[in-house]
Amino acid sequence: MKSLLAAAAFVAVALTTSIASAASLGIVGGNNFVLNSGFDLNATTGLSAGDTVKRWTRNNEAGGGILTGAPTTLKFTYLGSEAAHFNSFVDTSSGHDVLFDNENSSVYDMATSWVTSDGLLGFEFETEYRVCFFIFCKDVKKEAENDGDIDRGLSIALFQDTDGSLIALFGDGSGDSDMDDMAVRISVVPVPAALPLFGAALLGMGFLARRRKQKAALQA
Numbered sequence: 001m002k003s004l005l006a007a008a009a010f011v012a013v014a015l016t017t018s019i020a021s022a023a024s025l026g027i028v029g030g031n032n033f034v035l036n037s038g039f040d041l042n043a044t045t046g047l048s049a050g051d052t053v054k055r056w057t058r059n060n061e062a063g064g065g066i067l068t069g070a071p072t073t074l075k076f077t078y079l080g081s082e083a084a085h086f087n088s089f090v091d092t093s094s095g096h097d098v099l100f101d102n103e104n105s106s107v108y109d110m111a112t113s114w115v116t117s118d119g120l121l122g123f124e125f126e127t128e129y130r131v132c133f134f135i136f137c138k139d140v141k142k143e144a145e146n147d148g149d150i151d152r153g154l155s156i157a158l159f160q161d162t163d164g165s166l167i168a169l170f171g172d173g174s175g176d177s178d179m180d181d182m183a184v185r186i187s188v189v190p191v192p193a194a195l196p197l198f199g200a201a202l203l204g205m206g207f208l209a210r211r212r213k214q215k216a217a218l219q220a
Contacts, residue, residue: 022069023188025121025166027158029063030054038178044079044107045159045167045183053157053169053179057150064147065121065158065166065186071114072188074121076100078109079183085129085172087182092145093122102182112189120147125156125182127172144170155179164188 033055035047042048056064067074081087081102088101091113099111115122124145130137142151146168150156153173158166165187172181 023072024068024164025160025186025188026066026068027054027064027160027166028066029060030056030158031060033157033179036178038176039180040082040178041080041180041183045169045185046161047159047167051159053159055155055157055179056144057155058152062147063120064156065123065168066119067115067121067188068118069188070118071116074113074115075187075189076111076113076123077185077187078105078107079167079185080107081170081180081182082178083127083172083174083181085127085174085181087128087170087172088126089168089170089182089184090124090126091122092124100182100184121186122146123168123184123186124148125154125168125170125172127154127170127174127181129174142173161185 031054032052035049035051035053037049039047039049076089076091076099078089078100083102086101086103088098091097091099091111093113093115100109124143126141126143128139128141130139142154144150144154144156146156155171155177157169157171157179159169160166165185168184168186169179170182171177171179174181
């Protein structure tokens with residue numbers, strides 16, 4: 001009896017731990033890009049001028065940030081914006097959810113998203129601004145999607161940090177190329193260390209209760 005319970009607990013812990021630790025983020029494709037002296041989000045991103053990131057523009061859209069080991073929960077952390085345009089970060093994995101914008105979000109604001117399948121991450125940056133021509137003005141909206149369409153003038157860059165998270169950087173085409181028009185950290189939410197043990201305990205208790213019922217039925 002005890003050996004069966006121990007075996008069940010061991011299997012539960014092994015399976016749950018493997019599921020919890022399997023999800024990871026990575027980068028595929030992109031061109032090397034060295035951040036220039038105009039980069040102004042050093043304090044929140046940990047990046048600085050001279051660091052190399054992977055960058056995508058309208059001319060090289062293939063690839064981007066990827067997830068393996070789904071299903072899992074992703075956490076998005078807003079790291080700030082140095083931009084005159086109205087910029088947003090959008091979760092496109094299950095719709096069009098605007099998570100952050102540079103007028104209403106505060107540095108280190110967080111949001112989460114449950115992702116059910118592996119592959120390229122579903123997110124995009126958006127920018128909005130007004131352009132005036134002599135006697136009239138018009139509002140312009142452009143988008144830059146991870147492994148999707150990137151409108152002219154926009155760019156996305158990714159950097160993989162030592163903890164496995166990705167830092168997504170946005171260039172909104174406002175006349176510079178310092179990639180600090182918005183920054184968002186993307187990370188996998190770890191399963192609490194106690195959860196596998198809790199699951200194993202529940203499994204063991206359920207198994208024990210079932211055995212007791214079977215034994216009582218035989219003795220009746």
